[in-house]
Amino acid sequence: MTLGNPALLLHIALRHLTARRRQTLVAVLGVAVGVGFFLAVSAMMVGSQNDFISKLIDAAPHIIISDELRSPPEQPGLRAFSEGAVELRGYKRRTEVRGIRGWPAIIATADALPGAISSPSLSGGITLKLGGHDEALTIIGVEPELESQISSIDDYLREGRLHNLETTQGGIIIGEEMATRLGVRMGDVVAATSAAGNSRSLRIVGLFKRGQSQLGSTTGYVLLREAQSLLGRPFIINRIGIRLSDPYAAETIASGLEQRFGYKAESWQERSADFLSLLVTRNVIMYSVVSAILLVASFGIYTVVSNSVSDKRRDIAIMRSIGFSQADLQLIFVAEGLILAIIGVLFGWALGYGLMTILGSLDFPIAGETQHIPLDRSPRQYAIAAAASLTAGVVAAWLPARKAARVDPVDILRGAI
Amino acid sequence: MSADGNPALEAIALRRDLPGDPPATLVADASLSIERGSFTTIIGPSGCGKSSLLYMLGLIDRPTGGTLLVEGRDVSGMDGDARAQLRLERFGFVFQFHFLLPEFSALENVMLPIRRLGRLAPADGKARAMDLLRATGLDGKEHKTPDRLSGGERQRVAIARALANDPALILGDEPTGNLDSHNSQRVVELLKALAHEEGRAVVCVTHDLSIADASDVRISMLDGRVRSIERGKGNSAP
Ligand SMILES: Nc1ncnc2c1ncn2[C@@H]1O[C@H](COP(=O)(O)OP(=O)(O)O)[C@@H](O)[C@H]1O
Ligand SMILES: [Mg+2]
Numbered sequence: 001m002t003l004g005n006p007a008l009l010l011h012i013a014l015r016h017l018t019a020r021r022r023q024t025l026v027a028v029l030g031v032a033v034g035v036g037f038f039l040a041v042s043a044m045m046v047g048s049q050n051d052f053i054s055k056l057i058d059a060a061p062h063i064i065i066s067d068e069l070r071s072p073p074e075q076p077g078l079r080a081f082s083e084g085a086v087e088l089r090g091y092k093r094r095t096e097v098r099g100i101r102g103w104p105a106i107i108a109t110a111d112a113l114p115g116a117i118s119s120p121s122l123s124g125g126i127t128l129k130l131g132g133h134d135e136a137l138t139i140i141g142v143e144p145e146l147e148s149q150i151s152s153i154d155d156y157l158r159e160g161r162l163h164n165l166e167t168t169q170g171g172i173i174i175g176e177e178m179a180t181r182l183g184v185r186m187g188d189v190v191a192a193t194s195a196a197g198n199s200r201s202l203r204i205v206g207l208f209k210r211g212q213s214q215l216g217s218t219t220g221y222v223l224l225r226e227a228q229s230l231l232g233r234p235f236i237i238n239r240i241g242i243r244l245s246d247p248y249a250a251e252t253i254a255s256g257l258e259q260r261f262g263y264k265a266e267s268w269q270e271r272s273a274d275f276l277s278l279l280v281t282r283n284v285i286m287y288s289v290v291s292a293i294l295l296v297a298s299f300g301i302y303t304v305v306s307n308s309v310s311d312k313r314r315d316i317a318i319m320r321s322i323g324f325s326q327a328d329l330q331l332i333f334v335a336e337g338l339i340l341a342i343i344g345v346l347f348g349w350a351l352g353y354g355l356m357t358i359l360g361s362l363d364f365p366i367a368g369e370t371q372h373i374p375l376d377r378s379p380r381q382y383a384i385a386a387a388a389s390l391t392a393g394v395v396a397a398w399l400p401a402r403k404a405a406r407v408d409p410v411d412i413l414r415g416a417i
Numbered sequence: 418m419s420a421d422g423n424p425a426l427e428a429i430a431l432r433r434d435l436p437g438d439p440p441a442t443l444v445a446d447a448s449l450s451i452e453r454g455s456f457t458t459i460i461g462p463s464g465c466g467k468s469s470l471l472y473m474l475g476l477i478d479r480p481t482g483g484t485l486l487v488e489g490r491d492v493s494g495m496d497g498d499a500r501a502q503l504r505l506e507r508f509g510f511v512f513q514f515h516f517l518l519p520e521f522s523a524l525e526n527v528m529l530p531i532r533r534l535g536r537l538a539p540a541d542g543k544a545r546a547m548d549l550l551r552a553t554g555l556d557g558k559e560h561k562t563p564d565r566l567s568g569g570e571r572q573r574v575a576i577a578r579a580l581a582n583d584p585a586l587i588l589g590d591e592p593t594g595n596l597d598s599h600n601s602q603r604v605v606e607l608l609k610a611l612a613h614e615e616g617r618a619v620v621c622v623t624h625d626l627s628i629a630d631a632s633d634v635r636i637s638m639l640d641g642r643v644r645s646i647e648r649g650k651g652n653s654a655p
Contacts, residue, residue: 002501008532015518019520314516315519319529320501322505322529322530322578323505323506323534324501324505325502414468414469
């Protein structure tokens with residue numbers, strides 16, 4: 001294969017394209033629109049996905065160890081007479097353990113992982129009373145110092161901070177909905193009663209924003225000590241939340257902890273398996289749409305290059321007679337496809353950037369708050385769009401270019417068409 | 418140019434068959450030799466195979482039989498790339514229709530073979546193309562595209578382009594076929610000078626008997642065969 005100076009071949013390709021401006025423009029626009037909309041759509045898809053995942057990851061601890069047993073031990077009777085003649089049914093299996101036994105050892109193990117922080121908590125049901133009005137509430141007793149490091153509760157507070165639990169004696173944080181139902185505000189005092197028969201007065205030191213389904217409108221936070229004494233279970237915890245430096249290691253670490261200590265250790269991935277598989281489907285849909293867009297864009301390129309080859313049969317014959325090789329001719333027309341794709345990508349980048357800027361500036365009032373569309377504007381999407389378009393451009397130009405290389409100059413020169 | 422005694426071109430029993438039903442023979446048993454410094458014409462009725470023979474001599478078409486030597490070198494076994502390279506270095510073509518690239522100026526057209534060969538620096542290549550255009554009487558028209566040149570001017574640009582890489586052989590397929598007598602005369606004088614003054618081998622297919630009469634060697638064809646090879650006035654044969 002002999003090839004001429006690439007600059008010369010490029011020069012010829014460019015002249016062919018500038019000689020047919022309208023077609024060139026249409027093909028370039030095809031690529032540009034494809035790239036632009038890909039960028040806008042993928043920015044939204046990836047952006048909302050990242051936003052979603054980071055909410056999944058960060059809203060709750062990466063791993064939650066609870067006082068449940070995933071595969072409860074068999075009843076002693078069954079163990080002893082596993083092949084007995086009498087079938088035992090309706091045995092009560094021990095699926096619930098009241099509190100995590102030996103929890104300090106678990107916490108010590110978790111804290112020994114590099115970058116990991118764990119926070120013990122105790123939850124249980126209480127009743128809030130105010131002026132003859134009753135509301136059931138699940139309280140979670142936490143160490144604010146630790147809990148605020150493993151979950152982003154503070155982000156969900158409209159008023160107050162988790163830390164307030166430590167500074168105010170008998171403080172509680174509840175949701176705005178609950179506060180509305182009880183008719184209380186920050187600083188008000190409510191009466192709390194537990195099934196254990198304990199009761200005390202609690203002061204509202206924080207309010208969750210409305211619509212935080214992650215926390216629920218019937219959840220409240222108190223100090224761990226407070227929960228233990230209110231629920232009548234001193235020194236007991238029934239949940240350990242763990243935050244890891246690498247959230248994606250949660251699944252492995254969780255199963256290790258579960259194997260070692262026997263308590264159910266649930267990773268955020270397990271918790272959100274349904275959502276994660278939904279994301280896979282979303283990605284498949286997105287990339288199918290993108291492929292379709294690029295396919296259409298490559299039709300435009302194919303048309304231009306193919307027409308260019310048919311129109312330029314005479315020029316091809318001339319160049320061949322002068323001494324251009326078949327590879328030269330092929331490269332000239334592949335270069336035409338590549339040039340169209342490159343210009344299309346550049347315009348497409350600009351278009352995509354513009355669309356993302358517009359999307360990013362839109363305000364959406366959701367639950368009384370101004371929200372923006374989460375957008376992923378990383379260079380990765382630009383690179384994917386460019387790589388896909390350039391590949392499509394070269395592939396689309398390849399077939400007509402091969403035809404150009406195979407043009408037999410003899411008939412054209414003799415015929416003088 | 419090589420100093421050996423080989424003729425510029427030598428064809429031995431050259432043949433071109435077209436496959437098909439029935440198969441056709443465009444050229445049969447053509448044996449001839451083209452000397453450096455001579456102006457040769459090929460004449461014959463329309464459709465007798467003149468162009469077919471010329472394209473084989475110029476390595477544009479492949480013979481289906483016989484042997485062709487270019488400056489003493491057998492080119493029969495050469496692949497397409499090697500033939501293209503040889504065309505680029507040793508041959509220049511002029512056709513009946515000008516066959517310039519329409520999007521390129523006269524200067525750019527002439528520079529095309531120079532740039533493809535890539536032996537001259539861009540500035541030198543441009544200077545050479547300008548010289549050639551001046552020599553063919555196209556001063557001041559260098560930047561015009563073919564559609565803004567007259568027929569005679571276009572054909573002279575084509576000759577300048579054929580000369581771009583200083584070829585040993587110039588082949589023309591009715592290069593004056595589309596020109597009026599004045600322009601035709603001018604082109605013929607130019608081609609003759611290339612043979613007689615610069616020592617190139619010039620071969621032209623023509624219908625114009627006055628051109629044939631003025632040539633050094635006249636090859637007559639009929640029905641795909643060479644009927645006669647006559648020496649002309651003998652004013653310059655080596
Ligand atoms: N591809 C082809 N298929 C069939 N016949 C052809 C083809 N090319 C040329 N011919 C025929 O071959 C003969 C020789 O053609 P050509 O060499 O162009 O003649 P000339 O140049 O002498 O007019 C003509 O009769 C022409 O019609
Ligand atoms: Mg002919």
